Amino acid sequence: MLQPFRLEEPASIEEASGLLARYGDSAKLYAGGTELLLVMKEGLLHYDHLINIKLIPELTQMSMQDGTLHIGAAITHRTLEQSPLVKRHFPTIAVVEANVANVRVREVGTLGGNLCFAEPHADPGTLLQVYDATVQLDRHSGSRQLPVEDLFVDSFDVSIEADELLTSVQVPVLAPNTAVAYRKFGFLERPSVGVAVAVTATPEQVHTVKLAVGCVGPVPRRMREVEDLLSGKGIDDVRSEMETAMQMAGHAADAITDLHGSAEYKAYLVGVLLHQAFEEAYQTALIAT
Numbered sequence: 001m002l003q004p005f006r007l008e009e010p011a012s013i014e015e016a017s018g019l020l021a022r023y024g025d026s027a028k029l030y031a032g033g034t035e036l037l038l039v040m041k042e043g044l045l046h047y048d049h050l051i052n053i054k055l056i057p058e059l060t061q062m063s064m065q066d067g068t069l070h071i072g073a074a075i076t077h078r079t080l081e082q083s084p085l086v087k088r089h090f091p092t093i094a095v096v097e098a099n100v101a102n103v104r105v106r107e108v109g110t111l112g113g114n115l116c117f118a119e120p121h122a123d124p125g126t127l128l129q130v131y132d133a134t135v136q137l138d139r140h141s142g143s144r145q146l147p148v149e150d151l152f153v154d155s156f157d158v159s160i161e162a163d164e165l166l167t168s169v170q171v172p173v174l175a176p177n178t179a180v181a182y183r184k185f186g187f188l189e190r191p192s193v194g195v196a197v198a199v200t201a202t203p204e205q206v207h208t209v210k211l212a213v214g215c216v217g218p219v220p221r222r223m224r225e226v227e228d229l230l231s232g233k234g235i236d237d238v239r240s241e242m243e244t245a246m247q248m249a250g251h252a253a254d255a256i257t258d259l260h261g262s263a264e265y266k267a268y269l270v271g272v273l274l275h276q277a278f279e280e281a282y283q284t285a286l287i288a289t
């Protein structure tokens with residue numbers, strides 16, 4: 001049962017950061033509440049103060065500036081799924097967001113909450129890495145930016161200071177001749193394996209491949225050795241290296257055995273999804289040429 005708490009409603013980032021500093025461990029930021037209220041109802045965690053950040057105007061805004069999409073941290077999955085701006089410039093993000101959880105969770109669950117909770121079985125933290133997306137972290141004493149991949153420290157652990165808020169996510173528009181594909185697999189409520197691939201290609205050459213793998217280990221990660229193996233080659237050479245790349249990615253994914261499956265099974269699936277996502281992104285990049 002949910003224990004009583006006091007709901008704080010700051011109107012600015014500075015005020016929210018000040019409340020975090022003042023109340024310390026007895027306070028927590030509250031966005032959609034889809035994770036937080038669940039663990040509080042279960043009695044796993046309790047906070048005397050929940051700091052509702054959805055009334056802070058900057059956190060609910062989304063805009064395109066100088067070729068970069070700025071997504072306020074309290075933007076919901078549903079907004080990302082339906083936004084014409086996202087559909088036009090980042091169609092894969094819209095599709096992935098449309099497949100997060102169910103419509104009830106997507107209506108209230110936010111991108112910031114998803115990233116900050118760092119539940120390993122999640123999609124955006126993997127997907128955003130192949131866009132080279134960054135997050136902005138703010139507190140009353142200053143701001144900093146981090147690549148999304150550096151946000152994740154461990155399962156349920158992110159690189160955010162006690163009085164900091166994740167305020168926005170920046171996603172640069174893809175380079176010409178580039179496309180992103182995301183493949184996930186799962187049979188439980190949340191995904192068991194997620195693989196994101198960005199390919200920059202012309203008919204003559206696969207210029208660059210970016211790969212991120214999530215859900216199988218504690219944190220979503222870029223796989224730069226695999227990227228190097230597949231980049232800067234003709235398509236026939238890439239395809240002949242694919243079997244090696246699939247095994248490398250499966251091995252590097254640090255898969256763990258849990259309710260979603262054995263480590264070996266997940267490592268195998270990482271390879272399969274890499275192959276599928278590469279082919280989809282490659283074909284789409286050629287159409288974009």
Ligand SMILES: Cc1cc2nc3c(=O)[nH]c(=O)nc-3n(C[C@H](O)[C@H](O)[C@H](O)COP(=O)(O)OP(=O)(O)OC[C@H]3O[C@@H](n4cnc5c(N)ncnc54)[C@H](O)[C@@H]3O)c2cc1C
Nearest residue numbers: 029031032033034035036101109110112113114122123166
């Ligand atoms: C049934 C179910 C199925 C799901 N399936 C999927 C799925 O398929 N794919 C997927 O990716 N996810 C899935 N999720 C996870 C879902 O996306 C998250 O629950 C949601 O995005 C969390 O956002 P929230 O706003 O509700 O976070 P909250 O519950 O409000 O907060 C979560 C945590 O993040 C902190 N926090 C929130 N915002 C900030 C911020 N701006 N700065 C710093 N800290 C912050 C809070 O203090 C809290 O610790 C599923 C969840 C459920 C319940």
